[in-house]
Amino acid sequence: MDKPPTDKISEIYRQLYRIRRVEEEIARIYPTDKIKSPVHLSIGQEGVAVGVCANLRADDLVFGTYRCHAYYLAKGGDLRSMVAELYGKAAGCAKGKGGSMHLIDVKHGVMGASAVVGTTIANAVGYAYALKLHKKNAVVVSFFGDGATEEGVFHESMNFASLKNLPIIFICENNLYAIHTHWSSRRKISDIYERARAYQIPAERIEDNDVLAIMEKVGHAVASLRAGNNGPFFFECMTYRFREHVGPNEDFQLGYRTREEAVSWIENDPLVRVAALVDAQVRRCIEAETEAEIQDAFSYAEAGAFPCAAELVTDVFEA
């Protein structure tokens, strides 16, 4: 793999650091109950979103899961609006009507997320169909977890996207667990990418939570789609969730996984690996800027007003 240029690496570091620190701040605030929204933190998994979105333009689209903070931010979603949404404030990205699991930023191509596993895969495919029908040059990325690949909608969507050669890239974030259940209790087949190949979709696994490998391989797929070649593409990105399924804490005490299992992933943390590639002074500068931005976003959310009572009944139908 060619080494990416220094400024690209710095930008990757900024994204990884920013997402990590936003979520650590969410975790820090959480016990105060100011955020009354179930949070599914991406800590440990940021590299997938960052590696993928490093290749995307503002007019590209992403669809995803309730664990949506990382790709929302990586795709350019507005930080202030996100934190305000978690606080349930009127200035939130969904006016306080979505919550942590349904972040959206239409302007930046973040097209929403579902609390029901697998659901947005089909929505992403439909969007890709519209792009192809109208001969648009943009691409769609569908993020989902390994659990989603057990849903019927996953297979139906793979089949249709393949049948119509749609401009979509499927990103399976394989963190080994669906809530607290290890993949081996849910599937006989370990290699998820093989399932995509069964639909004649070019597919591969990217090991080791490797943000730079993800960036490079997905970059080739994006370039191919931009050149007008047929999609879809499929990547199974191996990653690991450091915190509990939902909530701000670790959960090794539950016993469904061990700290020993986590150690290799934590030692292999993409944030730490990329940090080592960035000049110390550049890093300090990025960190200082990011901390200021985060402080601003949380202050903005704290200061914001809650939605007024009339908002209860608006937005069900077109006014």
Place this chain on the structure above:
Amino acid sequence: MDRTLSYVDAVREATDQEMGRDPSVVVFGLDVDDPKGILGTTLGLVEKYGSGRVFGTPLSEDAMTGVAVGMALAGLRPIHIHIRMDFLMLAMNQLVNVAAKARYMYGGQVQIPIVVRCMIGKSWGQGAQHSQGLYSLFMNIPGLKIVAPTTPYDAKGCLIQAIRDNDPVLYVEHRILHFQKGPVPQVSYTVRPGRARVVVEGKDVTLVGISYMQLECIRAQRYLQSVNVSAEVIDPIWLSPLDTDTIVESVRKTGRLCVVDNGWSNCGAGAEIAARVIERLQGSREVSIRRLGFAPVPCPPTPPLEELFYPNGRTIASTAYDLVRGGAHDWLPEEQPELQEVEFKGPF
């Protein structure tokens, strides 16, 4: 307005006119481009608009409903067709969890202008899974509009309205209504949501018939006429939003309401209509109410049992007669074969 069309042709014409007017309208579903063209309602569309805008799908109701949602997010206006309403049970997640909620859940930033056409079957041994009228399940969900047109005129006007509507609309057809003929203007027009129609005026009892049961209510009205009972017949047309005012005003006049559902009565559309009428009239008008609907069993295919499963013009007339006269009279009109030919003549 002297041109007569079948319900099928009205649906096809509405689709054709809207596809011609708006390039964002697309049509898909199982078999929409096959030689039968969804009972004729989609015939000729693929030749005219191409396979990008009109296509048959894999047997994947769940994902294809999600695809419709994604298309709508991208600015298309998909019409997703199901030749049986029963198949919607495979599409519930996308309809209930996404289509109905996206506008609200995303703070009004997106809209899902999809039309889901679905057909209710009856007779010829359709049986338990080809005959269900499941619209009341969806009436429970905020964010979905539901229309069940009964005449060729409304079939066209409601479909055009549904296509142009910026919210998801469930468009419920009945297989037997497809054979109806009636006046349909050539020009494009819409039948707006939330307006019921008083089809026949009367003074003794209000009959509200949903979907195909509208036809049976008109037959009942004729039977009742023969025993000097004057029935008012109302077609709600749109179930969500529901025109409560028109029904309430009718019942304020007649004092009696018989709602005939094309589904089961328990928690059904008829129950909702009855409750709304009582909520509005209690304390100011004494009201007698009856609900009719499917027998509380799965639909049997064998003709003698199937006959008992459904309300019909005679049983509706008998029920309404008891409401008007009070008590149980065991009156059941003789079958009048000429009423089998009842069609919607208008004018509207």
